[in-house]
Every structure is written in C-alpha cells, then in structure tokens.
Amino acid sequence: MPANPSSPHAEGRGVRERLETARMTIARLTERKMDDVIFTSGATYANALAILGAVRAREGKRHVLYHPGAHASIVENVFLLREEGVDVEPLTISGGRIDIDRLRAQLTDATVLVSLDAVCGETGSVWHTRAVRAALDAHAASAESRRILLHVDASQAPFTEKLEMSHHGADLLVFDGSKLGVPGSGCLIAHRTIPLVPPYRGGGQERGLANGTQNVEAQARFARSLAALARDREGFGKRSMIARESLLVALREVPGLVVNEGDRQAPQIVNVSLPGRDTDYLVTLLDEAGFAVSTRSACETDSDQGSRAVFALTGDLERARSTVRISWGIGTKPRHLQRFARALRDAVRFIDAHAIT
Numbered sequence: 001m002p003a004n005p006s007s008p009h010a011e012g013r014g015v016r017e018r019l020e021t022a023r024m025t026i027a028r029l030t031e032r033k034m035d036d037v038i039f040t041s042g043a044t045y046a047n048a049l050a051i052l053g054a055v056r057a058r059e060g061k062r063h064v065l066y067h068p069g070a071h072a073s074i075v076e077n078v079f080l081l082r083e084e085g086v087d088v089e090p091l092t093i094s095g096g097r098i099d100i101d102r103l104r105a106q107l108t109d110a111t112v113l114v115s116l117d118a119v120c121g122e123t124g125s126v127w128h129t130r131a132v133r134a135a136l137d138a139h140a141a142s143a144e145s146r147r148i149l150l151h152v153d154a155s156q157a158p159f160t161e162k163l164e165m166s167h168h169g170a171d172l173l174v175f176d177g178s179k180l181g182v183p184g185s186g187c188l189i190a191h192r193t194i195p196l197v198p199p200y201r202g203g204g205q206e207r208g209l210a211n212g213t214q215n216v217e218a219q220a221r222f223a224r225s226l227a228a229l230a231r232d233r234e235g236f237g238k239r240s241m242i243a244r245e246s247l248l249v250a251l252r253e254v255p256g257l258v259v260n261e262g263d264r265q266a267p268q269i270v271n272v273s274l275p276g277r278d279t280d281y282l283v284t285l286l287d288e289a290g291f292a293v294s295t296r297s298a299c300e301t302d303s304d305q306g307s308r309a310v311f312a313l314t315g316d317l318e319r320a321r322s323t324v325r326i327s328w329g330i331g332t333k334p335r336h337l338q339r340f341a342r343a344l345r346d347a348v349r350f351i352d353a354h355a356i357t
Contacts, residue, residue: 003015004213015216018216018220019039019214019216019219019220020034021220021223022039022216022219022220022222022223022224023037023039023219023223025223025224025226025227026175026187026189026223026226029163029164029226029227029230030163030164030165030173030189031164031165031166032165032189032191033191035192035207036189036190036191036192037187037189038187038188038189038190038206038207038209038210039185039186039187039206039210039214039219040186040187040188040206040210041184041185041186041210041215042176042177042178042183042184042185042186043071043073043153043155043174043175043176043178043179043186044073045186045210046174046175046176046186046187046188047071047073047074047077047115047151047153047174048073048077048199049188049196049198049199049209049210050115050151050172050174050188050190050196051064051074051077051078051081051113051115051151052077052080052081052197052199053196053197053198053199053209054112054113054149054151054172054194054195054196055081055086055112055113056084056197057195057196057197058112058195060110061087061110062081062086062087062110062112063086063087063088063089063108063110063111063112064078064081064086064087064088064089064111064112064113064114064115065088065089065090065091065103065106065107065111065113065114065115066078066088066089066090066091066114066115066116067090067091067093067098067115067116067117067127067312068090068091068093068308068312069093069120069122069123069308069309069310069311069312069313070115070116070117070120070153070309071117071121071153071155073153074115074116074117074151074153075308078115087110089106091103091106091114091116093312093313095263096125096261096262096263096264096313097127097128097262097263097264098116098127098128098131098132100128100131100132100135103132103135104135104138104139107135107136107139107148109143109145111139111148112148112149113148113149113150113151114132114136114148114149114150114151115151115153116129116132116151116152116153117152117153117154117155117156118152118153118154118156118157118161118168119154119155119156119157119160119161119266119269120156120262120269120309120313121155121156121269121309122269122271122296122307122309122310122323122325123260123261123262123269123271123309123310123313123325124156124261124262124265124266124267124268124269124270124271124327125261125262125263125264125265125266125309125313126161126262126263126264126265126266127262128263128264129150129152129168129169129170130167130168130169132150132169133150133169133170134169136148136150147171149171149172149194150169150170150171150172151170151171151172151173151174152168152169152170152172152173152174153174154168154170154173154174154175155174155175155176155179155186156179156266156269157175157266158175158179158180158226158229158230158233159229159233159236159237159240159266159268159329160233160236160237160240160266160267160268161233161266162233163175163226163230165189170189171190171191171194172188172189172190172194173188173189173190174186174187174188174189175187175189175222175226177218177219177221177222177225180222180225180226180229181225182218182221182222182225183218184215184218185215185218185219185221185222186222187219187222188209188210192207196209198210198211232330236268236330237267240267240268240328241267242334243267243268243328243332243334243337244265244267244268244270246334246337246338247270247326247337247338247340247341248270250337250338250341250342251270251272251341251344253345254274254344254345254348255348255352256274256275256276256277257272257273257274257348258272258273258274258275258319259271259272260272260273260310260313260314260319260323262313268327268328268329269325269326269327270325270326270327271307271309271310271323271324271325271326272323272324272326273310273316273318273319273320273322273323273324274322274324274348275318275319275322276318276322277322277348277351277352278351279295279322279323279324280295281351282324282344282347282348282351283295283324285347285350285351286340286343286344286347289343289346289347290343291340291343293324293325293326293327294324294325295307295323295324295325296308296309296310296323296325305317305320305321306319306320306321306322306323307320307321307323308320310323324344326340
C-alpha cells in the first residue's frame with residue numbers, strides 16, 4: 001500500500017523525499033525557491049487558489065482584470081468574485097494581442113489582480129504577459145500604490161515557452177500535468193510572502209493551501225515531464241513551425257476556411273473556422289477517420305455560444321460557433337498532418353454535398 005508523505009515512518013519519509021525531489025526539479029526549472037512550489041491536483045484548483053486566494057486575502061475595495069477568452073477555471077472564478085462584490089472587468093484584445101494602452105486606462109488604486117493565460121489553449125495565441133507586467137509596475141510606481149499581482153496560467157506554455165517565472169512576469173504561475181499526459185498533477189508557484197486564503201481547510205499540506213494527501217507518483221512524473229519538455233523546447237518549436245506552415249498550405253484548399261490566430265502563436269496549435277458548417281458533425285467525421293480534434297475547450301462543450309476564446313480574439317460570433325481546434329505533440333510526424341488535411345478536406349466536401357438548401 002502506498003505510504004503517506006506526511007507520515008513519520010520510514011515509508012512515509014521515503015515518498016516524502018520523492019515529493020521534495022519533484023518540487024526541487026520544478027523550482028530549478030522556474031528559477032524559484034522550493035517552498036514557492038505548491039503542488040495541486042491540476043490547473044483548475046491552482047487557478048482557483050491563485051485567483052480566489054489572492055483577492056480574498058486583500059481587504060477593502062478590490063478590482064480585478066481578466067482575459068475574457070481564458071480558460072473557464074479563470075473566468076468562472078473571476079465571476080465568483082463578482083458575486084462576492086468584487087469589481088471585475090475584462091481586458092481588451094486588439095490586433096491579436098492585449099491592448100496595453102486600454103489596460104493602463106483600466107487600472108485603478110483598487111486593482112489587486114490581473115489574470116490571463118500565457119498561451120490560449122484553443123487558439124494557440126501567445127499573450128505578451130511581460131508587457132502586462134510592465135504596465136502594472138508603471139502604474140504602481142506612478143500611483144505609489146501596492147503591487148498589482150499578475151496571475152498567469154501557463155498550462156499550455158511548456159511545449160514552446162520558457163518555464164522561468166521571470167519570462168512570464170508573473171507573481172502567480174500555474175502549470176498543469178494533464179496537458180503533459182499526467183492527470184491529477186499540477187502546481188501553483190507563488191512566493192511565501194504573497195497572502196493566499198485557502199478555499200477549504202484540512203491537514204495543512206502544501207503550506208495549508210492544497211490540503212489533502214499529495215499524489216506523489218503523479219507529481220514526480222509531472223516534474224520529469226516538465227524537465228523533458230524544457231530540454232527539447234526549441235527543437236519541438238522549430239519542427240512544429242515547419243509542420244504548421246505545411247498544414248496551413250494544405251488547408252488553403254478548403255473553401256471558406258479562416259484561420260484564427262493572434263499576434264504571436266504557439267506553432268503546435270491551429271484553430272480554424274468554417275462558417276456555415278456544422279463543425280460538431282465535422283469533428284465526428286474526423287473522429288471516425290482516426291483524428292481527435294475538438295471545436296472548443298473540453299470544459300465548455302455544452303456551450304451554445306461557440307468558442308469564447310475565438311470570440312474574444314475575433315469579435316465574430318459566426319467564427320466562434322464554427323471552430324475546429326487542431327493540435328499535436330512530440331510524436332506527431334509531418335505525414336500525420338498531411339493525412340489529417342486530406343481527411344478534413346474530404347469531410348468538408350461530404351458536409352457540403354449533403355447540406356440542406
């Protein structure tokens with residue numbers, strides 16, 4: 001039977017050592033101290049802890065800014081704060097990037113947190129988080145006010161972005177194990193001096209912020225996976241950029257297809273819209289052909305409004321309602337993407353040929 005890392009016996013001390021080795025690995029990768037790394041069950045809990053924990057720890061009038069196209073675990077927790085009386089406001093997207101001039105105008109003396117993702121999981125847009133950090137620091141300096149915390153969900157970032165905390169400009173940084181094939185693992189990285197209120201009480205694990213027995217095996221695999229991605233980040237990025245360009249050339253043959261992308265892109269994620277087509281049916285046809293794609297985040301498949309991420313990026317509801325998200329990992333070869341492009345063209349032709357006019 002697996003030992004509890006909080007137990008004092010030899011077995012407990014053994015698994016505790018494995019847990020702390022994983023913590024040290026992530027601390028080194030992100031260039032932080034070990035006690036900055038808070039293990040969680042995944043990004044959903046880590047984002048909730050960062051957003052709710054940081055804002056609830058502040059007193060007085062509170063103002064929060066958030067990316068409207070971010071993952072549900074960001075947006076829904078911001079909305080929960082709104083129900084508690086916190087003033088919340090969406091960031092503005094312009095030209096495929098955060099509108100920094102508009103951000104500066106939105107900041108007030110009551111602003112305590114800005115929350116966004118590093119890489120959009122649906123569109124692959126890479127957001128300029130360090131530009132956001134610079135705007136927050138400039139405001140705090142000019143207003144002689146306290147530091148505004150920047151929360152960044154970096155769940156999609158490890159494949160192509162640096163892992164260091166300074167690269168993202170974040171005070172609160174989240175990674176997710178499920179994106180690396182290790183469900184049940186993840187972490188929030190936050191300095192011990194940042195006040196955080198835990199959403200519930202328990203046994204005091206992870207600084208009392210993620211109470212419950214840690215999943216040592218999952219966290220150890222999570223840390224090893226992060227380290228492996230860091231070693232091959234540049235190589236994977238270059239290979240994926242070549243593959244992306246080749247795929248986009250092949251997709252030009254699909255009538256009416258529109259690519260949804262930001263000012264800067266994670267190359268291994270391609271999001272397209274096919275206005276006028278039933279892309280839920282298209283995904284089913286592609287699944288039968290052996291390709292696993294989606295229309296939007298799996299956490300929001302019941303929404304009839306389409307992709308929030310695409311709507312935030314484009315402002316076009318028809319494009320948001322007709323999306324297909326394509327992504328690949330380290331084992332994907334160019335020939336796989338070319339086979340996929342042929343399958344997509346065939347599926348679209350089938351849908352168009354059987355469309356009710």
